[in-house]
Amino acid sequence: MTTTPATETAYEPTDRTVPTRSRDRARYDRETVHSILDQAYICHLGFVRDGAPVVLPTLFARVGEVLYVHGSTGSRPLLAAGKPDPGLAVCVTVTHVDGLVLARSAFHHSLNYRSVVAHGTAYQVTDEAERRLALDALVDHVVPGRSADSRPANAKELAATAVIRLDLEEVSAKLRTGGPNDDAEDLDLPYWTGVVPVAHAYGVPVPAADLAPGIAVPDYITAL
Secondary structure (H helix, E strand, O other): OOOOOOOOOEOOOOOOOOOOOOHHHEEOEHHHHHHHHHOOOEEEEEEEEOOEEEEEEEEEEEEOOEEEEEEEOOOHHHHHHOOOOOOEEEEEEEEEEEEEEEOOOHHHOEEEEEEEEEEEEEEEOOOHHHHHHHHHHHHHHHOOOOHHHOOOOOHHHHHOEEEEEEEOOEEEEEEEOOOOOOOHHHOOOOOOOEEEEOOOOOOOOOOOOOOOOOOOOOHHHHOO
């Protein structure tokens, strides 16, 4: 597993991580990138298959400067990533929508958002200790503390599960905040304008129908 010196607080911009539009919204500091990744459940894994682009939604987890992505041992991206040379060229994206930005003009409607794009070559994890670490991280990424409160994967389940890793090296974040950017000539138009916040919320936990009596909802779930 790669490590990053504590003094390196930002990712180096590259041609692929510098946006062509709204460059002022780009961020390269690790704190922002890690925060956006850690608050998301789903990433979109992009790669080329048989000459055509493919994008798949899937579970992921970050451990330090590594992203682990979960999949079946029979899936094409996992099979391709299992080849040590050259691995699988991928693009991983994560996006949060924080608000609906409603302007006076249709053209200036927008979203407040936080996103991360990571480019690189992914490789299948073959070391058993790292695979178990990655699978625990994937479970804990969904609900922190859950991996220690569930049965670990057995040999059959491990054989059916594959994990690929992408080292976080070529990475950028992009954010939009604030209100509408209406043109000066539209400011007197009689249309409501502003931001409708979008927030993530959890409901009341629903126990499984076959849950044994007396098993209470764990604290790490109610803490959500």
